[in-house]
Amino acid sequence: MRSFTIVSRTAKGVPGPFVSSIIDLDGGGRVKANVVNCEPSPDAVHTGMMVRLTTFGVGTDDEDTEAVCFGFEPA
Amino acid sequence: MVGQRIQKQIGQTAIPTYNCANACATGATALRTAILAVKAGEADIGLAIGCEQMGKMGQLSEAGKQRKDRDVWEPSGRHGSVMGIEGRLGTGMMPGTFAQAGMEYAYENDGVGFEQFARVAQKNHANSVLNPLAQYRDEYTLEQVMAAEMIA
Numbered sequence: 719m720r721s722f723t724i725v726s727r728t729a730k731g732v733p734g735p736f737v738s739s740i741i742d743l744d745g746g747g748r749v750k751a752n753v754v755n756c757e758p759s760p761d762a763v764h765t766g767m768m769v770r771l772t773t774f775g776v777g778t779d780d781e782d783t784e785a786v787c788f789g790f791e792p793a
Numbered sequence: 794m795v796g797q798r799i800q801k802q803i804g805q806t807a808i809p810t811y812n813c814a815n816a817c818a819t820g821a822t823a824l825r826t827a828i829l830a831v832k833a834g835e836a837d838i839g840l841a842i843g844c845e846q847m848g849k850m851g852q853l854s855e856a857g858k859q860r861k862d863r864d865v866w867e868p869s870g871r872h873g874s875v876m877g878i879e880g881r882l883g884t885g886m887m888p889g890t891f892a893q894a895g896m897e898y899a900y901e902n903d904g905v906g907f908e909q910f911a912r913v914a915q916k917n918h919a920n921s922v923l924n925p926l927a928q929y930r931d932e933y934t935l936e937q938v939m940a941a942e943m944i945a
Binding site: 720721722723724725726727728729732733734736738739740750751752765766776777779780781783785787788789 | 864865866875876877879880881882883884886888889892893894896897899900942943944945
């Protein structure tokens with residue numbers, strides 16, 4: 719984890735608090751994503767920590783199609 | 794076309810005018826444009842002027858709005874997403890974006906942390922009191938800044 723922030727005051731309609739982070743990938747590349755399965759607290763998140771890719775559901779539509787989002791969790 | 798409107802008041806004397814809009818770097822870009830003209834030998838003197846009438850809500854009023862979730866999802870847009878990505882794929886709002894930039898800077902530079910950024914805010918607010926045209930003119934102590942509500 720190259721950087722992160724705990725977003726406490728979120729945009730309208732966005733649940734919070736959540737952890738937004740900048741992740742350096744093994745082998746190169748850099749992505750922005752949420753850190754999930756982790757308390758949104760400075761005690762639980764720190765720069766330099768190792769994380770791994772994960773996915774999580776973000777809701778279903780009226781035809782029961784589930785939307786899946788990628789994120790990272792503590793490794 | 795603010796440049797032309799100002800030029801009409803001070804006299805249209807066949808000097809070039811440029812308008813620039815470059816987010817938070819607009820003032821610096823205006824100044825740089827004038828500097829480049831001088832450095833290039835095109836002008837002896839350049840004048841960079843800025844003016845703006847801002848609302849109070851900034852990005853929170855418009856850009857932060859989520860796209861309305863549809864009843865039946867269809868991928869759309871550059872990301873092929875079915876819903877807004879703010880808060881789901883990190884944050885793109887300015888407080889969080891700059892918080893992440895600051896955290897990265899602190900990570901890479903020893904001795905930089907919360908207090909150093911708080912001191913910048915304290916200094917900037919102190920300067921705003923000296924400027925009668927500042928949008929906000931409130932002074933805060935370092936302690937007040939550090940105890941303020943966490944946004945991101």
